[in-house]
Structures are given as C-alpha cells and as structure tokens.
Amino acid sequence: MARALTAVGVALALLIGGLGLAVFLSRDEDNIQVDNLLSERFTRDVALARGGEVDLARVAPFKWSSVLIVARGTPRSEISKRLGYEWTGTLGFEVGEKMILLDDKGKVARFFDYRGEGTFAGIDRPFQELTRDEAVFRVRDLVITPVR
Secondary structure (H helix, E strand, C coil): CHHHHHHHHHHHHHHHHHHHHHHHHHCCCCCEECCHHHHHHHHHHHHHHCCCEEEHHHHCCCCCCEEEEECCCCCHHHHHHHHCCCCCEECCCCCCCEEEEECCCCCEEEEEECCCCCEECCCCCCEEEEECCCCEEEEECCEEEECC
8 A cells, every 4th residue: 555655656746847847848938928907907997988088007007107009910020120129028819909018218017908899099000109198098989099
C-alpha cells in the first residue's frame, strides 16, 4: 500500500512539475493584455450616456496623460509605427476601436477596446490622440464624438 501511495505521489509531483514547466516555457512577458474591466466600464458609460457625455478621466481614474484612439482594423504594424516601438497589445477578438492610454513618456499605461454598437465620429483615422483633459466624449444616438 505504501508503494502505491508513493508512486501516486511521485507521478503527481512530476505532473505538476511538467505543467509548471510548460507554462513557464510558453509565456510571453512582452504582451500587454486588454483591460477588460475598463472596456466594460467605458462601453457601459457610452450606452447609458443618452445624449450626455463620458469623461474618460473619470472612467479611468489612474495616472495617464493621453489617449490614442485606434480605428478598428488598423494593422499591428501601423500601431507600432505610430507609437514608435513594437505594439504588443493582445485582444481575444476585435469589436471596436482600441483606446491606448499613454503615460507622460508616451509608453502604454493600459489599453482597452470599445465593445458597443456605437460609432466614433469627428476623429482622424486611423489614429486620434487626445490629452487627458480633451478625452471627453459626447454621445448622441450612439455616435461618439470628442467634445473639444
């Protein structure tokens, strides 16, 4: 009986060790993951605005200096070129515009995507950069435009 339990224990330890090794070897530390909570908050606030405004600084109350709005379907290489370094942001699926929040040095603080049925208007394509103070959007009939 003791031999069987020892064999099961050793097998279990090897299995857990193998799983840990597989995770370690397949990880990619350079990727930036989408902030799903921020995506959901912004999408909800746009849906509830009903002719009002959405202030991105209130939706994203942490430190950031500007937002880069990226049109849906913009290739990764174009985003990298615009940022001046390789864009490694990952989304499970792309629904709408990406909103890349940049710090005061131009590095990505966080990014999220708009997941609603609205459309952005009054912005340059494929990129529009707004300062934190300018990142206030008017929503009318699901058309999202910067207030500026």
